Amino acid sequence: MRRIGLVLLxxxxxxxxxxxxxxxxxxxxxxxxxxxxxxxxxRLSLQVNNDWCPQIDYYVNLMNSNLQARGLLNARxxxxxxxxxxxxxxxxxxxxxxxxxxxxxxRYRS
Amino acid sequence: MKRLLIAAVIVASVPxxxxxxxxxxxxxxxxxxxxxxTDVQRLVSPTLKGSRCVLRYRLxxxxxxxxxxxxxxxxxxxxACATAADLKTASVLGEVVRExxxxxxxxxxxxxxxxxxxxxxxxxxxxxxxxxxxxxxxxRAYFLYKGTQCRMFSERNxxxxxxxxxxxxxxxxxxxxxxxWRVVDKY
Numbered sequence: 001m002r003r004i005g006l007v008l009l010x011x012x013x014x015x016x017x018x019x020x021x022x023x024x025x026x027x028x029x030x031x032x033x034x035x036x037x038x039x040x041x042x043r044l045s046l047q048v049n050n051d052w053c054p055q056i057d058y059y060v061n062l063m064n065s066n067l068q069a070r071g072l073l074n075a076r077x078x079x080x081x082x083x084x085x086x087x088x089x090x091x092x093x094x095x096x097x098x099x100x101x102x103x104x105x106x107r108y109r110s
Numbered sequence: 111m112k113r114l115l116i117a118a119v120i121v122a123s124v125p126x127x128x129x130x131x132x133x134x135x136x137x138x139x140x141x142x143x144x145x146x147x148t149d150v151q152r153l154v155s156p157t158l159k160g161s162r163c164v165l166r167y168r169l170x171x172x173x174x175x176x177x178x179x180x181x182x183x184x185x186x187x188x189x190a191c192a193t194a195a196d197l198k199t200a201s202v203l204g205e206v207v208r209e210x211x212x213x214x215x216x217x218x219x220x221x222x223x224x225x226x227x228x229x230x231x232x233x234x235x236x237x238x239x240x241x242x243x244x245x246x247x248x249x250r251a252y253f254l255y256k257g258t259q260c261r262m263f264s265e266r267n268x269x270x271x272x273x274x275x276x277x278x279x280x281x282x283x284x285x286x287x288x289x290x291w292r293v294v295d296k297y
Contacts, residue, residue, distance in 0.1 A: 074232070076231070076232075077276050078269065100255070104253045108248060
């Protein structure tokens with residue numbers, strides 16, 4: 001019973017963990033990070049914030065490489081099925097949140 | 111050959127069809143206006159008193175784009191257009207709907223091209239008011255991207271009976287304050 005509890009705890013920690021820069025064993029950003037799922041993209045689009053600005057190129061490349069891997073780079077949203085449309089939208093939200101937020105720091109201040 | 115020539119002359123002499131609108135007194139208050147006038151088109155003609163300026167522009171009133179027209183005559187073109195830009199004396203242009211034409215409304219026809227919100231594609235050159243403002247207030251403000259003024263837009267689209275909302279980014283084509291816009295992204 002305790003083991004099951006421990007497994008559930010670990011699983012919930014993994015599920016809730018932020019998904020920032022994918023790093024290799026030396027702490028460097030991974031050159032070939034794993035493919036991001038729709039759930040990952042959804043989470044990233046909600047987590048994106050100003051702390052990511054110093055790595056903006058990394059994140060934009062990460063989004064674009066994942067879009068490319070799914071054949072969604074430069075896709076017209078009208079031609080996509082629901083899952084691809086959402087995936088494409090989440091990736092673009094991350095890209096534009098960074099492009100806008102990092103260059104216009106006062107935009108979201110109240 | 112002679113018949114063909116006559117037919118060509120007849121076709122060429124038919125004037126291009128002008129768009130017609132209802133001109134109504136403006137009841138827009140400053141608090142209803144989102145942003146600033148955009149997509150300004152001006153038509154200036156000489157008169158005995160100087161210049162007559164017809165200024166047509168688009169204004170976002172509570173989230174909906176409206177076409178506004180101001181007219182003024184003055185000694186110089188600049189004076190006439192400055193007076194025509196005053197919203198207090200301007201008119202709102204509406205679609206001509208036969209059943210709804212009332213006394214006090216005036217129908218005008220103009221060669222100035224009409225601008226309407228429509229579905230756009232990446233790479234297209236558009237008038238700013240061909241795209242809707244963003245649904246989220248925090249995303250409506252202009253921003254700079256690569257030194258160019260840009261803004262986000264929303265687009266509602268009906269496909270197979272389902273309503274989809276897309277969003278995207280348009281940026282000015284150049285630094286001219288009345289330049290057209292380029293659709294940079296849509297998703």
